[in-house]
Amino acid sequence: MENKRKKFLSGGLGQLTIPLIAIAILVIFNLIRDPGFFGIGISHNNDGNAVLSGNIITIINGASELAILAMGMTIVTAACGGQDISVGAAAAIAGSVFVKVLKSGSSISVGTVLLAFAFSCVVAMIFGAFNGSLVAIFRIQPMIATLILYTCGRSIAYWINGGATPTVDSSIIKAIGGFIPGIPVPTPVFIVLLMAILFKLLFRFTSLELFTQSVGINGAAARLNGINPTLIKLVSFIILGVCVSVSGCIGVSRLGLINHETLLLDIEMDAILAVAIGGNNLGGGKFRISGSIIGAYVIQMLTITLYAMKVPSTDVKAYKAIVIILLVVIGSPVVKARFSKLMARISENWKKATVKGAEE
Amino acid sequence: MRKFRSLLLVGLLVVSCLFVLTACGKDEGDGKIKVGVVNNPPSESGYREANVKDMEKVFSEANGYELKTFYSDKNDAQLQAAKGFITDGVDYLLISAAETTGWDDVLKEAKDAGVKVYLFDRKIAVDESLYEAAVVSDMAKEGDTAVNWLLSLNLPEYKVIHIQGAMGSDAQIGRTGALDAQFASGKMTKIVQQTAGWDEAEAKKIVESVINSGEDFNVIYAENDGMARGAVAALDEAGITHGVDGKVVIIGFDCNKWALRELLAKKWNYDGQCSPFQAQIISDLIKSGKSPANKMIINEEKGFDAKTITQGDIDTYGLGD
Numbered sequence: 001m002e003n004k005r006k007k008f009l010s011g012g013l014g015q016l017t018i019p020l021i022a023i024a025i026l027v028i029f030n031l032i033r034d035p036g037f038f039g040i041g042i043s044h045n046n047d048g049n050a051v052l053s054g055n056i057i058t059i060i061n062g063a064s065e066l067a068i069l070a071m072g073m074t075i076v077t078a079a080c081g082g083q084d085i086s087v088g089a090a091a092a093i094a095g096s097v098f099v100k101v102l103k104s105g106s107s108i109s110v111g112t113v114l115l116a117f118a119f120s121c122v123v124a125m126i127f128g129a130f131n132g133s134l135v136a137i138f139r140i141q142p143m144i145a146t147l148i149l150y151t152c153g154r155s156i157a158y159w160i161n162g163g164a165t166p167t168v169d170s171s172i173i174k175a176i177g178g179f180i181p182g183i184p185v186p187t188p189v190f191i192v193l194l195m196a197i198l199f200k201l202l203f204r205f206t207s208l209e210l211f212t213q214s215v216g217i218n219g220a221a222a223r224l225n226g227i228n229p230t231l232i233k234l235v236s237f238i239i240l241g242v243c244v245s246v247s248g249c250i251g252v253s254r255l256g257l258i259n260h261e262t263l264l265l266d267i268e269m270d271a272i273l274a275v276a277i278g279g280n281n282l283g284g285g286k287f288r289i290s291g292s293i294i295g296a297y298v299i300q301m302l303t304i305t306l307y308a309m310k311v312p313s314t315d316v317k318a319y320k321a322i323v324i325i326l327l328v329v330i331g332s333p334v335v336k337a338r339f340s341k342l343m344a345r346i347s348e349n350w351k352k353a354t355v356k357g358a359e360e
Numbered sequence: 361m362r363k364f365r366s367l368l369l370v371g372l373l374v375v376s377c378l379f380v381l382t383a384c385g386k387d388e389g390d391g392k393i394k395v396g397v398v399n400n401p402p403s404e405s406g407y408r409e410a411n412v413k414d415m416e417k418v419f420s421e422a423n424g425y426e427l428k429t430f431y432s433d434k435n436d437a438q439l440q441a442a443k444g445f446i447t448d449g450v451d452y453l454l455i456s457a458a459e460t461t462g463w464d465d466v467l468k469e470a471k472d473a474g475v476k477v478y479l480f481d482r483k484i485a486v487d488e489s490l491y492e493a494a495v496v497s498d499m500a501k502e503g504d505t506a507v508n509w510l511l512s513l514n515l516p517e518y519k520v521i522h523i524q525g526a527m528g529s530d531a532q533i534g535r536t537g538a539l540d541a542q543f544a545s546g547k548m549t550k551i552v553q554q555t556a557g558w559d560e561a562e563a564k565k566i567v568e569s570v571i572n573s574g575e576d577f578n579v580i581y582a583e584n585d586g587m588a589r590g591a592v593a594a595l596d597e598a599g600i601t602h603g604v605d606g607k608v609v610i611i612g613f614d615c616n617k618w619a620l621r622e623l624l625a626k627k628w629n630y631d632g633q634c635s636p637f638q639a640q641i642i643s644d645l646i647k648s649g650k651s652p653a654n655k656m657i658i659n660e661e662k663g664f665d666a667k668t669i670t671q672g673d674i675d676t677y678g679l680g681d
Contacts, residue, residue, distance in 0.1 A: 036574070046596040053598055055572045062565065158403035164680030165406055165586055167618040178597060255560050255593050257618075259586055261403055262559040307569035313554045313562065314527060 015279035018331040019294040022277065026301050030308075037308060042184065047174075052184045055304055063300035064188035065091075065247035065264060068195050070274035070292040072243030077275050078216045079236040080135050081284030082142025086127075087240070088267045089153020091248035092260040094124040096160035098249045099168055099258045108170040121245040127153075128241025129234065136233035150268070157260035165259045168252075177253030188250050192293075195246060199289055212236060216284030270299050277327050298327075392426040393646065395419050396445030397454045398438050401431040405558070405584070406616045406680035411481060411636035415454075418639035425643075435459040442466045446473050452646060456481040459528060467491065478645070480638040482530040488655050493645060495638040495657045499534020502632045505663045506611055507538040509630055510579065511547070513609065518548035518579055521570055523563045523591060524555040525583040531634070535583045535613060551577045556587050563590030571598045579609045585619035588612030588628065603627040604666050615664065617678030623666040624674065633661045633677060 030037040040054040069087050076084050101116035102108055127149060134145035176187055203209040211232050214222040219229040247267075252258050276282055277298055278291025302323055306316045329335060397419070402412040412431070419425040428450065430441035435458040445453055446469055453475050457463060460483060467490040470477050479494035510518070522539055525532035532555070542548040552570050556562035563582060570577060571594060580595075580602075582588035588610055595602050602608040604626040612619050613632040622628040638659055645652060664673060 037572075044599040046599055046601065051597065051599075053572070055569075058565075058568050058572060062568075154403065155401075158401075162402075162409060164409050165616065165618075166681065167589075178593075251561065255564070255589055257560060257586065257589060259405075259560060261401075261405075262557075262561070262586075264561075265559060304565075304569065307554075307565060308573060310552060313556065313566065 015288050015291050016294065018279050018327060019277050019291055019298055022298045022327055023294065023301065026298065026305060030305055033309070037305075045179065047179075047181065049179055049181050050184055051179050051186075055308060057186065059297065059300050059304050060189055061186040062304065063296050064186075064192045065250050066267060066270050066274060066300060067192050067293050067296040068243050068247045068250075069240075069264075069267060069271040070278070070296045071195060071199055071289050072240035073271045073275050074278070074280055074287050074289050074292040075212060075236045076142070076240050077272075077280060077282060078284055078287035079212045079233045080142045081216060081282075082135070083268075083272045083275070083282070084131060084146045084237065084240055085143055085268045085272075086131060086146040086149035086153055087244050087271055088264045089150050089157070090124055090127050090241070090244045091251065091264045091267070092154050092157040092258075093127060093160070094120040094245040094248035095252040095258050095263050096157040096260055097123045098245075098252055099166055100160050102168050102170075102173070103166060108168065108172055110172060113170075113172050113176070117245070117249055120249060121242060124245035124248070125238050125241035128237040128239075128244065132234040132237025135237065136230040154260050157263075161258060161260070165257055167257045169256055173253045173256050177250060177255070188254075191246065191250060195243070196289070196293065208232075208235070213286055217286070270296075273324055273328075274299055277324070277331070279331055299324075392421070392424055393452065394426045394428070394448075394450040395452045395454060395646075396428045396430070396442070396448070396450035398430050398442050398445070399454075399456045400433050400458060404433060405586070405614065407614050407634060407636050410679045411456075411638075414637050414639045418643050423643065433458050435462055439463070439466050443469065446470050446475050449473075450475060453477045454642060455479050455484070457484050460485045460530060464490075476646075478642050480642060481636070491655070493642075493652045493655050493657055495641045495659060496530075497634050497661060498658045499531050499634075500537050501534075501658070502613065502634060502661060502663075503535040503538030505661075506535070506581070506613070506630060506632045507542060509663055509665065510581075510609070510611065511542075515578065515609070518542070519551050519577040520548050520579040520581055521551050521567060521577050521591070522553040523566055523580070523582040523587045524553065525587070526557045527555050531613075532583055535632075539581055548579075551575055556582075556590070558584055558586065560586040560590035563587035564594045567591045567594035568598075571595075571600070578607060579611070581611045583613055585612040585614045585616045585631065588619070589622075592622075592627070603629060614679065615677050616680050617674055618680070620664060620669060620674040620678045623664055623669045624671065626666050629666050630663060632663045635659045635661050636679065 037055050040052060040056055042050050043053045045051050073083060073087065098116045098120040101119045102112060105112045131146050131149060134140045135142050178186060180187055211227050214225070214227060215229045215232045222229055247264065251263050274295035275292045277295035278288065280287045280291055302320055303316060306319055311319060397415055399412060399415070400408050402409045416427065419427040428445060428448065432438050432441065438458055439462065442453060442455065443466055453470055455477065463484045464486050467477055467486055471490060477491040479491055479496065481496060483494055483496050520539065524536055543550045552566065554566045556566055567580065580588065580591045582591050592602060592610060595608060600608055602610050610628040611630045612628060613634055615631050615633045619628065619631050623631055641657060662677065
């Protein structure tokens with residue numbers, strides 16, 4: 001009984017308390033502001049398919065790339081105690097490779113799309129391995145190591161396709177970035193689901209989760225127990241590479257166009273924030289991918305809310321920053337410790353009062 | 361012994377330096393015209409890629425030029441590079457600035473050093489005496505042409521979603537101006553006016569938020585092709601028709617080939633040209649050695665209507681592939 005109360009007071013959901021509270025606050029805020037915000041309707045798109053529409057769909061759909069990147073970022077954070085700031089640039093490279101392969105064939109079939117994705121995946125994994133080896137083997141701080149690709153990534157992407165914004169017009173690409181005929185839910189949502197399941201399976205059938213956590217908590221101790229920290233860190237970056245490729249390809253497919261200067265611009269910051277809002281320790285160690293995914297939706301919901309309020313898009317970032325500062329500060333260990341101390345005192349006083357009451 | 365070796369090294373260093381110097385000297389003796397170009401990066405857009413290629417083609421060695429280039433979309437980096445070119449002793453400095461402000465000192469420095477400055481593509485907010493000529497697109501005219509075309513449609517009402525480029529850029533200011541005048545006069549209604557910073561995905565988000573809010577609109581005025589494409593993607597998903605026979609009028613700028621093909625397919629209505637070909641005009645000015653009477657040289661530009669565009673127009677005026 002006592003234990004249960006304690007758990008509730010410190011947040012019954014553990015790590016997920018902060019992101020869930022954030023979502024709840026955003027929902028309540030929007031309900032007060034405009035209940036119509038949550039309306040979901042069915043409309044027919046210009047290809048004649050019945051599709052779901054409404055802000056909620058926009059949020060869930062629009063956060064897809066961010067959610068996938070946040071998953072990979074969580075693993076890197078947990079293993080290395082640092083973040084990869086080159087994911088946006090790397091996604092531009094992956095997307096450019098995707099388009100390059102698509103355009104090299106005469107026509108686009110399911111086969112060529114898969115081939116193009118495979119190519120972009122391999123390229124992104126190589127760049128991931130590059131970042132990973134800087135971090136794991138040369139022991140460079142992750143943020144510094146990935147700063148290299150962050151700086152030059154979009155230039156590399158430019159070399160792949162040249163400066164024009166090449167377009168790909170294909171019903172298959174449209175289906176990946178939009179809707180599959182006959183299915184009213186946007187395809188990127190399914191891709192997020194698929195990635196989440198893949199991660200779940202990966203953790204279920206391998207010891208990667210445990211190994212990653214132990215490397216993140218104490219690399220030396222992990223090594224003494226027979227875990228190879230270098231390998232684990234490298235693997236985490238390669239996994240992030242896969243995530244980068246997937247989100248890059250979604251980004252390209254949405255509009256059937258690659259603009260390497262703007263594709264997933266500044267998404268690295270949002271991805272890191274998603275990890276932080278998800279309650280993960282940015283210094284490495286224990287992690288929950290579900291937290292980061294919810295974090296990603298919190299960020300997207302915040303953005304869409306601001307757009308719905310017609311906040312000028314130049315100001316959106318500033319408002320976002322304010323909310324995120326609040327979230328991160330509330331989620332910080334210092335505030336958490338203070339809060340639980342306060343709660344303990346209140347409950348003690350309350351207990352004293354009730355005991356007194358009973359005596360009388 | 362060690363002393364001797366270090367002396368030898370120093371000697372080698374001096375000799376190699378001299379060699380480099382003479383090599384440089386030889387270079388100068390070629391009589392080539394040294395041109396430094398400070399531009400935005402070719403990766404910025406299809407427009408810029410065509411612009412950069414055009415510059416490289418016209419200011420080639422075969423045409424008697426020695427070309428140095430610097431590409432950045434950061435004003436500070438551009439200013440640094442321009443200063444670098446002046447110290448390098450270029451004869452001409454060609455600038456397409458990232459921002460219109462902050463260039464006074466550098467241009468004064470150039471004038472003192474006897475470097476002649478030409479502005480291309482974008483104007484800079486400085487005194488006219490600081491440069492030889494500015495070969496520019498008249499962005500405001502582009503906006504005017506597009507808005508006049510829009511007015512010629514005689515729609516019963518104009519409910520406009522206005523998607524702006526990166527705030528403060530010449531293209532944004534020019535293309536916004538004409539539309540703002542219409543909003544101010546009440547002829548057109550502003551449903552939303554937001555900047556997407558040339559970002560396609562951002563443009564899509566903006567249009568999605570309007571659709572979700574249930575507000576009615578019948579014109580999308582996007583300040584470049586990419587953002588127009590993002591906007592159209594949002595319409596397609598929501599099942600709102602667009603183009604010549606559709607509900608929403610789509611206006612884009614820059615004349616990318618793929619955008620003009622959308623026009624030909626009647627899915628868009630209008631695309632304003634922004635000509636990236638200024639190099640030849642500048643080269644002619646340099647070679648003639650004369651200062652133009654009017655410092656502002658406007659590059660003639662067109663606008664294309666989906667109803668009248670032909671494949672020939674796409675081949676001639678389209679950028680990219």
